[in-house]
Amino acid sequence: MKANYGYKDGSGEYFITVDTDLCDGCGKCVDTCPEGVLEVVENELDPLAEELVARVTEEHRKKIKYSCAPCKPTGESRELPCVQACEPRALTHSW
Amino acid sequence: MVSTESVEYWRWTESRWTNPDLDWKDADIITAGIDVGSVSTQAVVMVDGNLYCYSNMRTGSDSPDSANRAINWALEDTGLTLNKIEYAVGTGYGRVNVPFAKRAITEIACHARGANYMYGPTIRTVLDMGGQDCKAIRCDQRGKVTAFLMNDKCAAGTGRGMEVFADLLQVHINDVGQMSLVDDEPEPVSSTCVVFAKSEAVGLLRKGWSKERVLAAYCAAMAHRVVTLLERLGVENDFAITGGIAKNIGVVSRIEKELEITAPEPNVDPQLAGAIGGALFGKALVEKARKKAG
Numbered sequence: 315m316k317a318n319y320g321y322k323d324g325s326g327e328y329f330i331t332v333d334t335d336l337c338d339g340c341g342k343c344v345d346t347c348p349e350g351v352l353e354v355v356e357n358e359l360d361p362l363a364e365e366l367v368a369r370v371t372e373e374h375r376k377k378i379k380y381s382c383a384p385c386k387p388t389g390e391s392r393e394l395p396c397v398q399a400c401e402p403r404a405l406t407h408s409w
Numbered sequence: 410m411v412s413t414e415s416v417e418y419w420r421w422t423e424s425r426w427t428n429p430d431l432d433w434k435d436a437d438i439i440t441a442g443i444d445v446g447s448v449s450t451q452a453v454v455m456v457d458g459n460l461y462c463y464s465n466m467r468t469g470s471d472s473p474d475s476a477n478r479a480i481n482w483a484l485e486d487t488g489l490t491l492n493k494i495e496y497a498v499g500t501g502y503g504r505v506n507v508p509f510a511k512r513a514i515t516e517i518a519c520h521a522r523g524a525n526y527m528y529g530p531t532i533r534t535v536l537d538m539g540g541q542d543c544k545a546i547r548c549d550q551r552g553k554v555t556a557f558l559m560n561d562k563c564a565a566g567t568g569r570g571m572e573v574f575a576d577l578l579q580v581h582i583n584d585v586g587q588m589s590l591v592d593d594e595p596e597p598v599s600s601t602c603v604v605f606a607k608s609e610a611v612g613l614l615r616k617g618w619s620k621e622r623v624l625a626a627y628c629a630a631m632a633h634r635v636v637t638l639l640e641r642l643g644v645e646n647d648f649a650i651t652g653g654i655a656k657n658i659g660v661v662s663r664i665e666k667e668l669e670i671t672a673p674e675p676n677v678d679p680q681l682a683g684a685i686g687g688a689l690f691g692k693a694l695v696e697k698a699r700k701k702a703g
Contacts, residue, residue, distance in 0.1 A: 316556035359554045
């Protein structure tokens with residue numbers, strides 16, 4: 315499942331997408347995020363499953379444009395720490 | 410002269426229903442789903458996975474109280490009591506505030522499951538137009554979520570916005586959709602933000618626009634906004650709309666037109682999707698627990 319967390323407003327689209335089929339709940343993205351945007355919890359979109367998956371915390375969902383800004387590359391593009399830490403490549407950012 | 414001041418145009422009709430063909434006394438598993446939304450609360454009771462009774466009413470300022478009132482109204486005159494319900498699931502904004510629920514499940518999962526029950530297993534895209542947010546959901550043939558996108562950052566394009574417009578134009582909310590179907594479709598209002606759109610509408614009225622045309626411009630703006638949300642996720646047939654706005658033909662027909670797709674007519678109140686999904690998850694969780702126990 316592709317879980318999109320974030321929003322769209324006048325200034326653009328800000329979504330972090332977690333592919334829960336790829337995510338193994340290892341939590342490395344949680345440790346690497348300096349702003350505490352991510353957390354690992356039971357998959358709330360599939361109440362009958364018990365696996366753990368990453369998601370964006372409730373607190374950050376409506377402000378990830380700002381929460382993620384410190385990691386966003388300026389000039390030379392580099393991979394974001396959370397994306398880099400994710401071995402199964404389950405994390406993507408829309409902006 | 411009759412004063413129109415006291416008429417509450419936004420006030421939609423609350424309802425309850427019991428299935429005359431079912432008897433809960435024969436049931437093996439009785440479950441309930443309570444969807445405490447920001448605007449409305451639904452309580453649904455299902456016996457062995459079939460819709461038995463429901464209530465649909467406004468959410469008050471107190472979520473636990475709204476949940477209690479909804480379930481009590483749903484159970485009224487059925488002879489069924491709360492203690493006979495094996496598993497109750499809470500969903501919606503107030504899902505953690507349902508005192509008698511064994512579990513809270515996010516409304517995204519519940520709406521997909523509910524739409525699968527209401528419209529059949531061919532549904533792949535669900536648009537839930539709620540009271541205060543709007544969700545685009547993709548699901549598989551079992552009603553399991555495969556992708557979702559939610560907009561809850563503002564109330565534009567939601568039931569709450571429509572209530573504000575009904576009040577402003579003094580048109581009963583049930584009539585808004587039909588009234589907005591004008592022959593000469595105007596340009597949509599430029600902002601769907603409820604506050605900005607309201608001031609724009611006041612300006613249009615002053616310019617001499619009819620209520621019908623103003624409603625058309627607002628419904629079109631609302632439809633366009635949710636279509637952009639859907640396009641990001643991708644729309645796959647079959648497509649269904651749930652939530653209160655699904656009853657507004659003015660918005661629904663404009664979404665259908667923009668997407669060049671037809672949404673099926675609901676056979677039950679589309680506001681019930683979340684609560685139905687919750688009750689179905691309740692049943693699945695009971696079955697899972699029983700299987701584990703042997």
